[in-house]
Amino acid sequence: MSEPIQDRLVTVRRNFHRHPEPAWREFYTTARLVEEIRAVGVDELAVGPDAYDPADRMAVPDADLEPWLERARDRGADEDLLERMTGGNTGAVAVLERGEGPSIGLRVDIDGLFIEESTDADHDPVDEGFRSEIDGTMHACGHDAHMTWGLAVLEAIAESDFSGRLVVFFQPAEETGGGGCPMARSEFAADLDYLLAVHVGLDHPTGEVVAGIEKPLAMCHIDATITGTSAHAGKAPNEGANAMHAMGTAIVNTYGIPRHSDGMTRVNVGTAEAGTASNVIAERAHMAAEARGETTELMEYAKRRLERTMKSAATMHGCRAEVDVVSESPRADSDPELQALVSEVANGVDGVERVLPAADFGASEDATFLMERVQNDGGLATYAIVGTDHPTSHHTPTFDVDERSLEHGVDVLVGTIRELEGRHPVPEVAETADAEYAEADE
Structure with a gap:
């Protein structure tokens, strides 16, 4: 015993x-x-x-x-x-x-x-x-x-x-x-x-x-992967679709998501990675982000806006984005x-x-x-x-x-x-x- x-x-x-x-x-x-x-x-x-x-x-x-x-x-x-x-x-x-x-x-x-x-x-x-x-x-x-x-x-x-x-x-x-x-x-x-x-x-x-x-706070974790087209940054940058540029736009726009009149929300991009070399247009970028809200409904609002922001930024730069909700929890x-x-x-x-x-x-x-x-x-x-x-x-x-x-x-x-x-x-x-x-x- x-x-x-x-x-x-x-x-x-x-x-x-x-x-x-x-x-x-x-x-x-x-x-x-x-x-x-x-x-x-x-x-x-x-x-x-x-x-x-x-x-x-x-x-x-x-x-x-x-x-x-x-x-x-x-x-x-x-x-x-x-x-x-x-x-x-x-x-x-x-x-x-x-x-x-x-x-x-x-x-x-x-x-x-x-x-x-x-x-x-x-x-x-x-x-x-x-x-x-x-x-x-x-x-x-x-x-x-x-x-x-x-x-x-x-x-x-x-x-x-x-x-x-x-x-x-x-x-x-x-x-x-x-x-x-x-x-x-x-x-x-x-x-x-x-x-x-x-x-x-x-x-x-x-x-x-x-x-x-x-x-x-209600919460969700999001992974976003942006896929573009690689190209030589010096010889033919116009032939690429820059995933890193799209990622930068997505990050800036994330922090511009409007606050909600019903209560507090939070958004954050915690990690961001892209690129392989200084002379290569980045073909791929990855971000880990989160949204939180004072209520489950407010978190859902921030989550929808965050997903839309990621996808819109990718489209703006001729790329595509895959956005996955990794986990979430209610209030x-x-x-x-x-x-x-x-x-x-x-x-x-x-x-x-x-x-x-x-x-x-x-x-x-x-x-x-x-x-x-x-x-x-x-x-x-x-x-x-x-x-x-x-x-x-x-x-x-x-x-x-x-x-x-x-x-x-x-x-x-x-x-x-x-x-x-x-x-x-x-x-x-x-x-x-x-x-x-x-x-x-x-």
Whole structure:
């Protein structure tokens, strides 16, 4: 029998931190999760294509999967699991069936980022020996902490007298917006009464908890490839159709997309590549761009304008453009009933000094697919934040978490699940309750 996860939160988190894997390449990560889940003992465990329909995935890389699969194999990942994850079908869903009671989902994400972790001696993972072992990749957003929470909560509920159903989604590919959709469309997301999603930090310090985010931005990622005609830049430039020139026009015009009177929108071209030599008219250009909106409808507006801009710029220069929506996610807000309950639970957790009933998110998250699915089916959802002191911002080489927050997260989530069990169905929140929480936080 392995040592309880709740007694080794720091160790579990650091082991995940050493082995970060980016979206749809989380082979070793999934294998380690499965090992821990099996030790806990669950009623159902689905891995990869058994957890979702692979056709529903977004932003799946065309190449680069095999080296990550081999790396996982070299590190001792279970061969049967690797076989099931062929093609990048990573992630898992664990289910506890404990009789009559509410059906509750918990979503945690598992992927890392293409960032080279700092080697500075004062960076704690360096100083304490758990820096990423994979060059160019790190857990720079706290997903190592999220996985630890998911496992510890699963264990705590499995060992309790909980009555109901708990479904824990260990979701791949959050950073690319690719994994939330297949999880949300899966059978495991059906008929959930409640969904909890959670993130560490996000500029909230250790000891602070946000009971539920509001106003996450709807988002889409777009790839655009412009194809023209190559020619000699000196001898016969008139014979070419300049893909690079078309790309430049597309970039300039993208930032000229009109704002919308109904609310905020965002557009950005993040990468742009073209050309082979100074004396060659570029035949091909590629851009990666995104559009965001305060609502799903506003994101759709920005997305349509962005697609049209790319195609029009190509046509203007005698080229053609292929525009693909790689991934996208809707807006979904936390439900006030769950915000109130999480606030109440968090106020009673040791080490939590301040509870915010709500906070604007200001970014995007594909957990909104699961939130939307549950809400559309008549359930309630919230996306909580458990604060942590982090020396630098998320997605930076020196990002780290204050490991005191690991226990805070487990206690908030386990406490919320047990309260949902006891209070199901959760009553509507009275306006006076909202005011009471607001006064308590001032």
